[in-house]
Amino acid sequence: MRYALYFSPAPDSPWWQAGASWLGRDPMHAGKIPQTHIAGMPDILLSQLTSEARRYGFHATLKAPFNLLEGFQEADLIQMASAFAQVQPVISIREMQIRMMGNFLAIRPQGDEAEINALAMRCVSYFDLLRRAPDAAYLAKRRHAGLSARQEALLQQWGYPYTEEEYRFHLTLSDDLLDVDADAQYALRKAAEQQFSRLLDNTPLDIDALTIFREERPGAPLNFWMRFPFQARVQQKSLPATGRLYFVVGPSGAGKDTLLHWVKDNLPTNAALEFAQRTITRPAHDSEAHEVLNQEAYWQAAAAGHFCMQWQANGLCYGIRRNIEAKLKCGQDVIINGSREYLPQLRQLFPDVRIIWIMADPEQIRQRMEKRQRESGAALLNRLDRGLKFTVPDDQDIICIDNSGPIHVAGQKLLKIFAKE
Structure with missing residues (x-):
């Protein structure tokens, strides 16, 4: 069992519904739903271009999926998630845009991301107590993509290379598009802009909770498990005080x-x-x-x-x-x-x-x-x-x-x- 610590919009929100429709899966109900149709693009092609993103669900990663370290149980993760959420303030993102992030299509914030990055790093460090070290196969997969020396160091420290200054908050909309022709990439991006246009123009994205997704076996879809609303009323940006x-x-x-x-x-x-x-x-x-x-x-x-x-x-x-x-x-x-x-x-x-x-x-x-x-x-x-x-x-x-x-x-x-x- 792997656990991913995500931000995902509330399941009854228009952001969640638009994201689930775009990817063709609702992680809350662990099943496929009709996927958005793009004019001029075969449905099977859209399904292929979003297959891995669909498996992970509509989300922004705060701490990448991990196995629990021996000696810890789900109850420990739940208790820590509850304590963490109690001292986190809501972060409201006023402007979002759809753009390429490397070879992937994603929804990204515009403007200063310091608050978001700090939240992600608090999440990475606080829950690392529970994380089992990755196995050789996982490390090889990450290194196959090509890592800088700094990313390799972060992989060794946190089990994921895109943390600290390498972190970029984003909601993934596609798989790797490196080998996809320019016309298909353009059509995909224009369709995504249309799918999310009303939200991008009128609905701020509030990072208002920590959501845990679970992967029950390797390669299985990650499903919504528990959501912990942020409860801090001031911008304290802190971690729970350590007990004695x-x-x-x-x-x-x-x-x-x-x-x-x-x-x-x-x-x-x-x-x-x-x-x-x-x-x-x-x-x-x-x-x-x-x-x-x-x-x-x-x-x-x-x-x-x-x-x-x-x-x-x-x-x-x-x-x-x-x-x-x-x-x-x-x-x-x-x-x-x-x-x-x-x-x-x-x-x-x-x-x-x-x-x-x-x-x-x-x-x-x-x-x-x-x-x-x-x-x-x-x-x-x-x-x-x-x-x-x-x-x-x-x-x-x-x-x-x-x-x-x-x-x-x-x-x-x-x-x-x-x-x-």
Whole structure:
């Protein structure tokens, strides 16, 4: 499945209807419709000259089609698209014209395109987190068309050569016309001008939404999937604010799980906090609603890139699935029950992480671990010994909370940290 991030006019708008009629396909309803007839041109020729444009549908590309990177789901794309659209202003294009763009016929804006280009680049960069790197066949196809050194660099960086300063906003009306004779090109252009004349003269084109088209299999038509109207009331031209990542650590028995459960139960109803579910190679247990995987399944998921964090402790493997990266991109704060040993790698991957170190009196720790009955004998002793190996680093960025007393005391402190930042 590939996903394309487009601008396309609203399906009930005259722009959409004119474009669908010109190409002979309505991507909203996934079917062919009668195509515009051009006097003096056989219908089969017009169909041939617009076959690839028809497959992609009437649109302007903001981010070219891509596959989702392993570890991300459609739900992540939807959440990010919604967050992106909420902070984008509508851009109204007053003047459009039909002209050749290289060897293609297209509808292009007249005048300054800086706002449009900036919108496209915001879209390219913001959603790149979700993009799987293109395969060799795709790269070869792009290079076959002949790329400049700069376009090759953009292809490597963004998976598409026509981004940044190479980007040109356009709604494609034809396939490559290089080998089409001049008379047919002229007839095609005059017919397009007639098809869109009323709109070009009287109807501004409002870039007012992000639309996602889907390609269900290679070579299949791209169909309308979801549309996200732009909602910003001012020309802020921004991206969603990034959420904050909290990584809560502490020795076994310090009461991290209990403390985080208390915080979750006592959050204000409007709090936008996500408690990340951990994947653990441990059987299900009442103390935590983690995702259970056996060793083989865990390492298969890790090799496929499904985790953005992974560590091992006390003979178990832990992972945090990549969807938290999408949540952070959308401005959602994320809390992770983590490991002290993982802190060096964590800071390399997430430099802005906020680390919260939960401490408790050693005797309290021993009593709690015996009471929870998760381990006994040598396993319990190993847990206790491991807790003594790690001390709080001399680091001003680490927030320490003593959880030796009643749970609500430390819980209130943690709530204030999440609320005040």
